[in-house]
Amino acid sequence: MxxxxxxxxxxxxxxxxxxxxxxxxxxxxxxxxxxxxxxxxxxxxxxxxxxxxxxxxxxxxxxxxxxxxxxxxxxxxxxxxxxxxxxxxxxxxxxxxxxxxxxxxxxxxxxxxxxxxxxxxxxxxxxxxxxxxxxxxxxxxxxxxxxxxxxxxxxxxxxxxxxxxxxxxxxxxxxxxVPGGLVYADQSGALNESISDVFGSIVKQWTLKQNVEQADWLIGAGIMAPAVGKALRSMADPGNKELTWSGDDQPKNMAGYVQGGDVHTNSGIPNHAFYAAAIALKGNAWDKAGPIWYKALSLLTSNSTFADMAKATSDSAALLYGVNSAEQHAIQAAWKVVGVA
Ligand SMILES: [Zn+2]
Ligand SMILES: [Zn+2]
The missing domain is CATH 3.10.170.10 (Elastase; domain 1)
Known part of the structure; x- marks a missing residue:
């Protein structure tokens, strides 16, 4: 294997x-x-x-x-x-x-x-x-x-x-x-999608030298005709069709979690957790929030859930900034915003 x-x-x-x-x-x-x-x-x-x-x-x-x-x-x-x-x-x-x-x-x-x-x-x-x-x-x-x-x-x-x-x-x-990779279905699949959105957005912000307040937090802006929509997804406000397109069905917290939903749907929840963490940590998304998310990848397993990612990012914040650091508290608070942990 x-x-x-x-x-x-x-x-x-x-x-x-x-x-x-x-x-x-x-x-x-x-x-x-x-x-x-x-x-x-x-x-x-x-x-x-x-x-x-x-x-x-x-x-x-x-x-x-x-x-x-x-x-x-x-x-x-x-x-x-x-x-x-x-x-x-x-x-x-x-x-x-x-x-x-x-x-x-x-x-x-x-x-x-x-x-x-x-x-x-x-x-x-x-x-x-x-x-x-x-x-x-x-x-x-x-x-x-x-x-x-x-x-x-x-x-x-x-x-x-x-x-x-x-x-x-x-x-x-x-x-x-991620040791063994993340299975592309259910919560591990939505996490897989979200991790790609997170670093997709950070690379865009890094390229444009935008801080967390300046960033548009959109995925896929510019790829579609205006008649279709403005973007695929919004990390700042998942499911806000005004910011994206008419079929945007992303939940922004666990209350809206779609059982058996597409990996591109439920990814709105961890996407919004990252956004909340980055906004709380201020500055550039690649300074603290990005490295914390990245380090968490090595702490996951193939079938990790959103709760596992919440724990992994909290643990990686502790590894990078110390137990009970302001950074670790910001990460924990961000997952609470989306109803995880
Ligand atoms: Zn993808
Ligand atoms: Zn061609």
Whole structure:
């Protein structure tokens, strides 16, 4: 049994959202195209047990090394190599955005959290752009990042959103940093999603040099057409459709917990706990709240619940700042805000 058996094929756009958009589609061809993409996603998720097993074969290099491939609108991965580390920028904007986004995420983990890439050992960061045709999604498949172009009508593309790139790469981090990985279902799955949102948002804030008051705390701002919405999720106010989109069903506390809910739904609860902690700790999210959340990953197990994460973050705050420190109390209070522990 591979120790990273709980990697995931994790999509930024939940199938639920694509199905709702299919229901609201103005033409049969648009509806069929969206439902085809839901089917393709399900098929790719079904392959997830394969990807992590071959992971050890991907060369670790011990330094920042990125490669970008072009799928040329087909589905074979990784596709044609179009840019490597230190090679000249491409004339293709998506190639450069995927390259730069992977670089910013690498730099954040290296400089702020002292982690060398996704696996902690310098794993090469591979990205493929122009996956399929009009593909309304981006995903981490256990080994690499994959980006569709979006159909240009509902989704405008995914490589321009640094939080989306960091979200997906963080699924890779979770796969390695949590002993055994976090099972992508139920509360451990919602935690897995939330951890990706947390570091997706922090990397965006770090890139923009925004403190916790300046940050928008949105996930996926800019990837969709204004008619669809403004963002996928809000960490500041989960479920606030005015800030996000019409199908946002995220609860912000345990009172709204959805039994058997999608991992992208219940993730609103730990997302809001992180937001509350970061606001209480003030300054930049990457100064204290981020490192506390990151250190907690190593204290989790494959089936950890929200309560386990509350304890892990409290313990990691104690390890970093001392037992009964103001930081530890802020973390405990943040979980109380969302009704956990
Ligand atoms: Zn394309
Ligand atoms: Zn995700």
């Amino acid at each position: 591979d120790e990273h058996a709980h990697g995931c094929t994790c999509f930024i756009i939940p199938s639920k959202m694509l199905r709702q958009l299919a229901d609201e589609a103005t033409s049969a061809s648009e509806r069929h195209s969206l439902l085809d993409q839901v089917e393709l996603s399900a098929h790719l998720r079904g392959q997830r047990s394969v990807a992590p097993l071959v992971m050890g074969l991907v060369a670790a290099t011990g330094e920042k090394r990125r490669t970008v491939y072009d799928a040329q609108h087909k589905t074979a991965l990784p596709g044609k190599l179009v840019r490597g580390e230190d090679s000249k920028p491409s004339s293709d904007k998506a190639v450069n955005q995927a390259y730069d986004g992977a670089g910013a995420t690498y730099d954040f983990y290296r400089e702020v959290l002292k982690r060398n890439s996704v696996d902690g050992k310098g794993l090469r960061l591979d990205s493929t752009v122009h996956y399929q045709t009009n593909f309304n999604n981006a995903f981490w498949n256990g080994q690499q990042m994959v980006y569709g172009d979006g159909d240009g009508k509902l989704f405008l593309g995914f490589t321009g959103a640094i939080d989306v790139i960091a979200h997906e790469l963080t699924h890779g981090v979770t796969q390695y940093a």
